[in-house]
Amino acid sequence: xxxxxxxxxxxxxxxxxxxxxxxxxxxxxxxxxxxxxxxxxxxxxxxxxxxxxxxxxxxxxxxxxxxxxxxxxxxxxxxxxxxxxxxxxxxxxxxxxxxxxxxxxxxxxxxxx
Amino acid sequence: xxxxxxxxxxxxxxxxxxxxxxxxxxxxxxxxxxxxxxxxxxxxxxxxxxxxxxxxxxxxxxxxxxxxxxxxxxxxxxxxxxxxxxxxxxxxxxxxxxxxxxxxxxxxxxxxxxx
Numbered sequence: 535x536x537x538x539x540x541x542x543x544x545x546x547x548x549x550x551x552x553x554x555x556x557x558x559x560x561x562x563x564x565x566x567x568x569x570x571x572x573x574x575x576x577x578x579x580x581x582x583x584x585x586x587x588x589x590x591x592x593x594x595x596x597x598x599x600x601x602x603x604x605x606x607x608x609x610x611x612x613x614x615x616x617x618x619x620x621x622x623x624x625x626x627x628x629x630x631x632x633x634x635x636x637x638x639x640x641x642x643x644x645x646x647x
Numbered sequence: 648x649x650x651x652x653x654x655x656x657x658x659x660x661x662x663x664x665x666x667x668x669x670x671x672x673x674x675x676x677x678x679x680x681x682x683x684x685x686x687x688x689x690x691x692x693x694x695x696x697x698x699x700x701x702x703x704x705x706x707x708x709x710x711x712x713x714x715x716x717x718x719x720x721x722x723x724x725x726x727x728x729x730x731x732x733x734x735x736x737x738x739x740x741x742x743x744x745x746x747x748x749x750x751x752x753x754x755x756x757x758x759x760x761x762x
Binding site: 576578 | 680
């Protein structure tokens with residue numbers, strides 16, 4: 535079946551530190567991969583995506599590369615800010631006639647000033 | 648703002664009562680999804696529609712749950728005879744299959760508390 539595993543949180547970093555949140559997946563077919571973010575009090579929103587192997591998604595200084603050989607899609611940012619404090623969800627979507635999206639459990643990030 | 652809207656945002660009910668949630672998707676989106684999210688977990692797929700057709704329903708979903716999208720626009724999710732275990736955030740999302748990427752646009756959710 536299709537599933538997503540991401541590193542457990544919370545992750546606590548100081549401002550300007552380097553961030554990595556690990557994500558691995560299992561999937562039948564050729565999934566698209568996503569990172570969604572949920573800021574406090576807000577709904578989930580797409581952070582970045584990659585639709586095929588070796589694609590790199592990027593947005594707001596965050597990056598993730600679709601690695602088919604390691605079935606991974608790790609999220610990275612070179613210098614985090616307090617405003618990046620949120621819950622980050624790795625997700626995959628496979629077209630089974632409807633693009634059902636499967637989410638990981640989420641990783642909470644706290645960034646200290 | 649023409650994003651996904653959900654109503655009500657919060658619902659407190661007593662065990663055994665029925666509740667209904669409404670979702671209005673982005674107007675040009677033909678796919679609509681319902682997810683459930685509990686504390687500390689990622690969204691769990693419940694069901695989805697393409698236009699008015701319900702194409703998939705989670706095998707884990709109790710028969711007490713039913714969803715409709717009668718005219719291919721807004722959708723309702725009804726929970727009958729609520730149980731305390733139904734307490735969760737119910738999320739609605741929509742997408743446009745024309746772009747074929749699977750990207751979802753979420754509403755802010757409807758939080759259900761069953762006493």
